[in-house]
Amino acid sequence: METSKRMSTNSIKLLAGNSHPELAQNIARTLGLRLSNIGVYQYSNQETSVTIGESIRDEDVYIIQTGTGEQEINDFLMELLIIIHACRTASARRITAVIPNFPYARQDKKDKSRAPITAKLVAQMLETAGCDHVITMDLHASQIQGFFHIPVDNLYAEPSVLKYIQHKTDIGNAILVSPDAGGAKRVASLADKLDLNFALIHKERQKANEVSRMVLVGDVTGKSCLLIDDMADTCGTLVKASDTLLEHGAKEVLAIVTHGIFSGSAEQKLKNSKLSRIVCTNTVPVDLDVNILDQIDISPTLAEAIRRLHNGESVSYLFTHAAI
Amino acid sequence: MRKCKVFVGNSHPELGHLVCERLGIEAAPCTLKKFANGETSVQIGVSVRDEDVYVIQSGSPEINDHIMELLILVSACRGGSAKKITAVIPQFPYSKQCKMKKHRGAITARMLANLLIMAGADHVVSMDLHASQMQGFFTKPVDNLYGGPSLGKWIREHVEDYREAVVVSKNPGGTKRVTALADSLKINFAMIHTDRRRSKDLYSQNKDKLQLKQRKQSMLRKNKPIIRPGDFENEEENIILTNGIQTARVIKGHVVDDEYVDDADAIQSDGEGSIGTIGSFDAVDSEDDEEDDEQPEKLITLVGNVQGRTAIILDDMIDRPGSFISAAEHMVKNCGAKEVYVIATHGIFTGDCLEQLEMSDDIHKVVVTNTYPISEERIRKSKKLVIIDVSSIFAECIRRDHYGESISVLFDSLASL
Numbered sequence: 052m053e054t055s056k057r058m059s060t061n062s063i064k065l066l067a068g069n070s071h072p073e074l075a076q077n078i079a080r081t082l083g084l085r086l087s088n089i090g091v092y093q094y095s096n097q098e099t100s101v102t103i104g105e106s107i108r109d110e111d112v113y114i115i116q117t118g119t120g121e122q123e124i125n126d127f128l129m130e131l132l133i134i135i136h137a138c139r140t141a142s143a144r145r146i147t148a149v150i151p152n153f154p155y156a157r158q159d160k161k162d163k164s165r166a167p168i169t170a171k172l173v174a175q176m177l178e179t180a181g182c183d184h185v186i187t188m189d190l191h192a193s194q195i196q197g198f199f200h201i202p203v204d205n206l207y208a209e210p211s212v213l214k215y216i217q218h219k220t221d222i223g224n225a226i227l228v229s230p231d232a233g234g235a236k237r238v239a240s241l242a243d244k245l246d247l248n249f250a251l252i253h254k255e256r257q258k259a260n261e262v263s264r265m266v267l268v269g270d271v272t273g274k275s276c277l278l279i280d281d282m283a284d285t286c287g288t289l290v291k292a293s294d295t296l297l298e299h300g301a302k303e304v305l306a307i308v309t310h311g312i313f314s315g316s317a318e319q320k321l322k323n324s325k326l327s328r329i330v331c332t333n334t335v336p337v338d339l340d341v342n343i344l345d346q347i348d349i350s351p352t353l354a355e356a357i358r359r360l361h362n363g364e365s366v367s368y369l370f371t372h373a374a375i
Numbered sequence: 376m377r378k379c380k381v382f383v384g385n386s387h388p389e390l391g392h393l394v395c396e397r398l399g400i401e402a403a404p405c406t407l408k409k410f411a412n413g414e415t416s417v418q419i420g421v422s423v424r425d426e427d428v429y430v431i432q433s434g435s436p437e438i439n440d441h442i443m444e445l446l447i448l449v450s451a452c453r454g455g456s457a458k459k460i461t462a463v464i465p466q467f468p469y470s471k472q473c474k475m476k477k478h479r480g481a482i483t484a485r486m487l488a489n490l491l492i493m494a495g496a497d498h499v500v501s502m503d504l505h506a507s508q509m510q511g512f513f514t515k516p517v518d519n520l521y522g523g524p525s526l527g528k529w530i531r532e533h534v535e536d537y538r539e540a541v542v543v544s545k546n547p548g549g550t551k552r553v554t555a556l557a558d559s560l561k562i563n564f565a566m567i568h569t570d571r572r573r574s575k576d577l578y579s580q581n582k583d584k585l586q587l588k589q590r591k592q593s594m595l596r597k598n599k600p601i602i603r604p605g606d607f608e609n610e611e612e613n614i615i616l617t618n619g620i621q622t623a624r625v626i627k628g629h630v631v632d633d634e635y636v637d638d639a640d641a642i643q644s645d646g647e648g649s650i651g652t653i654g655s656f657d658a659v660d661s662e663d664d665e666e667d668d669e670q671p672e673k674l675i676t677l678v679g680n681v682q683g684r685t686a687i688i689l690d691d692m693i694d695r696p697g698s699f700i701s702a703a704e705h706m707v708k709n710c711g712a713k714e715v716y717v718i719a720t721h722g723i724f725t726g727d728c729l730e731q732l733e734m735s736d737d738i739h740k741v742v743v744t745n746t747y748p749i750s751e752e753r754i755r756k757s758k759k760l761v762i763i764d765v766s767s768i769f770a771e772c773i774r775r776d777h778y779g780e781s782i783s784v785l786f787d788s789l790a791s792l
Binding site: 164192194195196198205250251253268365370 | 473474478479482484485506507508509510511512517519546547550551553554563565568570678782783
């Protein structure tokens, strides 16, 4: 932490897109910098236009833009590409895209015939626009790192989540639960570090049109269950999982996710749910009128990653430790 | 098939020729040899101009030589004006290196993908890629065929009373694969988790509780367990059976009971704190590294129930035996499993892996497909090994691809030809 005071600020530039100004402000404040002056407008025909209000020649540029918004996700992506391109043509020395929630990350494989791998396409688009480096958080599948030809630092919210669980939950009586089979690994890793047991829920699809049944593997009777996942979108899975857990005698159910996307009818579902708390990080802006919501601020981790990257220090410390 | 040539590389000629046989064609003549200085030389003995070329090359023990051979073959066909070149790679080499394992780790699988495209491949066919996201490494189309249906078919036909069996994942990372098979067979699944020894206090606490005789394990055992050196009579207390989760200790790859004291134990406990921070740091890393040697003592946990049932351990490849053996031992000795089958798509069997699996009393059968070459001598010597032929799937894929038909039927969970 000593070094952060001596940090050379003469060539770091923080640019923020319109997707998550609050997070960008937090990062800037942590770094002791101000956000560079840029203007992002839309023409009346909805084309995006970018102007960069100060010189970034030979500077180390960081562009903060996350994947969010039911209506605007493509606009924000386009905005990011245009800002990158504008910086490239303005002779920035290095351009790093800080994308806390990588858009289209769930389309990462050909799981059905003729399904597109859109995450790959997004990676190629970023490179084509002129991006030199990417910082992101909790990629849906870490293989997405391999879609890029440029370096990608995939940070983890896990240390912050760990801290949250240790300090703000009933850890003595807790059990970790993965709401689907794919997340078992994530939960097992957390369980190891917290010395907790874990259980697993599996959505069984017996037949195509039959209502899916949830199978619980492991026992949760009388426990305080922590559902862990990388993202909460429509929350259908989480709500159903919490019902299943309560049916099996759980005392209470908390959900902890990294990316709280909460699209569609998520708000309604959460209001009607029996979840006692839903916790997410601020990788995406959350606009949710639900009193059980709690947030973990991960801007220190992103800020520290930017600082270390700029100063040419190792980032791996952040994989195991939460920045303050 | 007109305007079509199939080249068979040296890595797995048996599979290549089986595919050709199924297609009813001869493998195209080519000379693959090595110069005295070790360089690989390829000569194509037939015109490939404007033809649809398929090159069949799998992973093998001489992995780098065969990758080079594949690249040179593809490049030679490109130079020979082939219309379209498809690399058929039943077992994709380096596929375990498909993400950054450690900090600064190389994503070698992506590099190999780039090399293939650069050499001139237009299309890649593989089976059960270690991670399906690997398809995104290529800028050209990739068809990832599934071995699951063939394995499922074998289970239905050969495992007695398979409806009562349980499919088990030997690590949390493979759970998705396991649930897919379990769903298609409509049977139950379970999961095994092996981690570094958690705080010993926690473990002994639980043990005390157990000694309060909440649960008697003796009823679990119908058969008398095999007594091995290091096992005591009171083996029943070797398990913590709390709420369907069974835990036991594993030392040097074998399940032991609580009284077992390892010489290295004292030293180990000193360093435990540091192992905690450096050892496994993220959800991704702890996956399939079988670090048996680095960590002498671990804790093995079964989540699920296999009592009195047949357990089927499923994975995408069998590389090293350690985790399979400890998982099988745990399930048979502590959790009351009837029989344990070890089933995987790719049987790589590095070193004496197959022999070790053979020696384990707890493993009933080892079932793999023929995507990876296994020497005839090993097959002959082994009594537990079963090899399923998947050449028909590759042949059908090549035929359909050549005629421009959809191959999605091959992805169908019921397809096993």
